[in-house]
Amino acid sequence: MNKIDRIAARIISKYLRKGNMARAMRDILPRSGLSFEEREEVAKIVHSIVRYILYYDFLLERMNLDKSPKNYIALYHRNIDVDAPKHVKYSLSPELASVTPDEFLRIINREPETTLCINLPRISRKEAIEKLKEEGFEAEPYVPESAVITNSAARYSSLVKGGLAMVQDASSQMVAKIAASLGSDILDYCAGSGGKTLAMHALFPKKVYYAYDINRRKLDSLEKRTSVWGMNVRVFFDGVNGQFSVVLVDAPCSGVGAAARNPEAKYQNEFDKFSNLQVSILNEAKKFVQSGGYLVYVVCSYTPQETEDVVMRFLNENKRFKVEKRNFEGKYFKLGRFGAYILVGDVFYMAILRRE
Numbered sequence: 258m259n260k261i262d263r264i265a266a267r268i269i270s271k272y273l274r275k276g277n278m279a280r281a282m283r284d285i286l287p288r289s290g291l292s293f294e295e296r297e298e299v300a301k302i303v304h305s306i307v308r309y310i311l312y313y314d315f316l317l318e319r320m321n322l323d324k325s326p327k328n329y330i331a332l333y334h335r336n337i338d339v340d341a342p343k344h345v346k347y348s349l350s351p352e353l354a355s356v357t358p359d360e361f362l363r364i365i366n367r368e369p370e371t372t373l374c375i376n377l378p379r380i381s382r383k384e385a386i387e388k389l390k391e392e393g394f395e396a397e398p399y400v401p402e403s404a405v406i407t408n409s410a411a412r413y414s415s416l417v418k419g420g421l422a423m424v425q426d427a428s429s430q431m432v433a434k435i436a437a438s439l440g441s442d443i444l445d446y447c448a449g450s451g452g453k454t455l456a457m458h459a460l461f462p463k464k465v466y467y468a469y470d471i472n473r474r475k476l477d478s479l480e481k482r483t484s485v486w487g488m489n490v491r492v493f494f495d496g497v498n499g500q501f502s503v504v505l506v507d508a509p510c511s512g513v514g515a516a517a518r519n520p521e522a523k524y525q526n527e528f529d530k531f532s533n534l535q536v537s538i539l540n541e542a543k544k545f546v547q548s549g550g551y552l553v554y555v556v557c558s559y560t561p562q563e564t565e566d567v568v569m570r571f572l573n574e575n576k577r578f579k580v581e582k583r584n585f586e587g588k589y590f591k592l593g594r595f596g597a598y599i600l601v602g603d604v605f606y607m608a609i610l611r612r613e
Contacts, residue, residue: 258327264289265302266326273326278307278521297409301368305333308366308520311348315341349523353513356560360591364604365516365523371409372399372602373416374425374455378462379487385416399427400589400601401434403459420485423455426515427602430456432507432555435584435607437461439551440502444469446542447507451479451490458488467501469493500547508535510556510563514604528562535567536574543575543612552578552610554596557603564606568595571610578610 258266264285271281282303286296306313306329313332314324316339322328340346344354347362357365375385382398386405389396394411398404404427407414416422433456437443441464445454448468458466468490470476476492483490510531516522539554546552554571556563572578572595585597585607596608 265299269326309348311345315345350526352526367517369517372427373405373422374403376421377459380421428599428605433457436505436553442501443503444501450475451482466490469497502550504546505553506542507555510558514557528560532562539571546612554608559604568608581609
């Protein structure tokens, strides 16, 4: 085995013992002595094996071989293709396989691209692309108008370091565009560390933004990020006050829509465990929607339990809210009963509910 395969084998060995692919990589890669390009190749190997591990297990059993890191890596390099049941071939839990449309399989099993969100109030996308190319990175415009597809190493570009861009999936940026387009003052209710807050400001810098999250440490991070980004946002640390024309709820979820980045998400079962929390958060957030305003529900998932079922439960309990679909047009959307699936990057579900 060459040095890249040896480091990949160490990571796979730790993953097989303890799970948590990302932690196994963090524990081993930084001290591997590999160059950035070599570390990227290791990451590609590890992601691919975890992404298709049920299929690799199937092949190893047919070949009567041990499920060892060495044999997984050998299969990765051989690229064998044989018939297998759907959940094995594409390596999903049986429950997830039963609700995954074929068109989503390509998205969740792709090699993920690196997409930047450009801080448009401070630099144009054209200027950002030129700057990236000057620094040796490939860069092309994407959708929406804040997005640029580039090399993974661009995470360390001067644009990102200087607050002129951030790494963010295109579907997240599309969520930000649609949500912020609906009103003049927007509350990001599950703001986390502020990714969508920053993206909304990049696209609509003259609107007024508020942010809340139950996690205080994430809000501290949000304040620091928005300062570097150059935007003003009121952060609610001790609970939300007031009502707003738009309340964005990017709720905690299974994350299966982002399985290209975190392939372990594909092996989950029991998606009902997320739905009660999601409905509960919507019922909290609805109090902050002004009359005629919008409650925007978003999850990075496509399971019925976390998407259409949650919205149906909420609507049944809240007759003053009605569904709107007018923003879901074009090839980047797949319509559902109440909302739509956004397909320009990771798979996001989005439903727009208007308070009468």
